[in-house]
Amino acid sequence: MSIDPVERQLFAEELSVEAGLLALSYRDQDDLEVRSKGVLDWVTEADLATERLIRNRIATTFPDDQILGEEGLGDGQHIRSAYSTWVVDPIDGTTCFVSGLPSWCVSIACIDVRGHPYLGVIRDPVGKETFSALQGHGITINGHNISVPSKGITDGLVGVGHPRNAPNQPTLTFLQGLLSLGGLFYNSGSAALALAYVAAGRLVGFYESDLRAWDALAGEVLIRESGGWSTRFMRDGSLATSKPVLAANRGSASAMWDLAGDVLEGCSSPAQDDGQ
Ligand code: IPD
Ligand code: CA
Ligand code: CA
Numbered sequence: 346m347s348i349d350p351v352e353r354q355l356f357a358e359e360l361s362v363e364a365g366l367l368a369l370s371y372r373d374q375d376d377l378e379v380r381s382k383g384v385l386d387w388v389t390e391a392d393l394a395t396e397r398l399i400r401n402r403i404a405t406t407f408p409d410d411q412i413l414g415e416e417g418l419g420d421g422q423h424i425r426s427a428y429s430t431w432v433v434d435p436i437d438g439t440t441c442f443v444s445g446l447p448s449w450c451v452s453i454a455c456i457d458v459r460g461h462p463y464l465g466v467i468r469d470p471v472g473k474e475t476f477s478a479l480q481g482h483g484i485t486i487n488g489h490n491i492s493v494p495s496k497g498i499t500d501g502l503v504g505v506g507h508p509r510n511a512p513n514q515p516t517l518t519f520l521q522g523l524l525s526l527g528g529l530f531y532n533s534g535s536a537a538l539a540l541a542y543v544a545a546g547r548l549v550g551f552y553e554s555d556l557r558a559w560d561a562l563a564g565e566v567l568i569r570e571s572g573g574w575s576t577r578f579m580r581d582g583s584l585a586t587s588k589p590v591l592a593a594n595r596g597s598a599s600a601m602w603d604l605a606g607d608v609l610e611g612c613s614s615p616a617q618d619d620g621q
């Protein structure tokens with residue numbers, strides 16, 4: 346069994362395409378079974394089947410690795426003896442998925458024995474785009490390297506997500522500040538895809554006050570490798586907890602941080618960033 350990170354990246358890219366095709370095959374079924382986990386919180390057969398496929402492929406190819414998936418059997422503990430822990434959201438943006446909207450994705454990240462995220466792959470099956478990054482190797486979209494110019498907070502749209510079952514005030518505070526600066530917001534309904542868009546330079550930043558590791562980690566690696574800035578999910582929290590996530594183009598990072606205010610207390614800030 347290989348532990349070469351480049352092989353893991355290629356494996357994750359191919360797996361994300363296969364998983365996206367499987368999810369797509371469910372999307373147009375008239376009798377798709379949709380189960381509610383809470384208000385505006387759905388799980389479908391597509392989420393479960395896609396996660397099952399991802400788990401099986403990883404277990405076969407990397408049997409010593411750990412897997413944590415949103416719909417699955419992981420217990421949120423990072424097993425430090427494993428070389429890698431795969432952190433997977435089979436469909437991020439299930440509300441969009443069940444509503445017939447195009448913005449949902451497959452998100453796959455790897456963290457190493459120290460809990461450090463080093464690989465992130467996000468696949469948009471509808472747009473047929475694979476955003477991929479391995480630490481130290483830059484970011485690619487469908488295999489092409491990209492570079493992202495510096496942008497200020499009013500040079501484009503800022504992604505803002507609002508978590509279900511969480512207080513409204515952190516989101517409202519951020520939006521109030523953004524609008525008073527003359528900025529504009531965009532909610533894709535998929536935090537992971539919005540993070541990929543920040544990495545690609547399509548959004549100048551992204552904020553959501555409460556996310557889980559499977560929403561955040563792949564995007565965090567993409568953003569770091571594109572030269573952007575992001576909070577550090579595994580440093581600020583853990584696989585078992587939810588945390589605020591802020592990510593930005595370098596030209597907008599400080600302004601974005603200021604808008605989020607107290608909710609980010611204790612999180613790694615642009616000022617403390619050591620580039621690791
Ligand atoms: C959700 C999406 C959404 C975000 C929620 C997440 P899910 O993930 O990323 O954009 O606002 O906080 O839970 O449930 O579609 O995998
Ligand atoms: Ca999610
Ligand atoms: Ca999900």
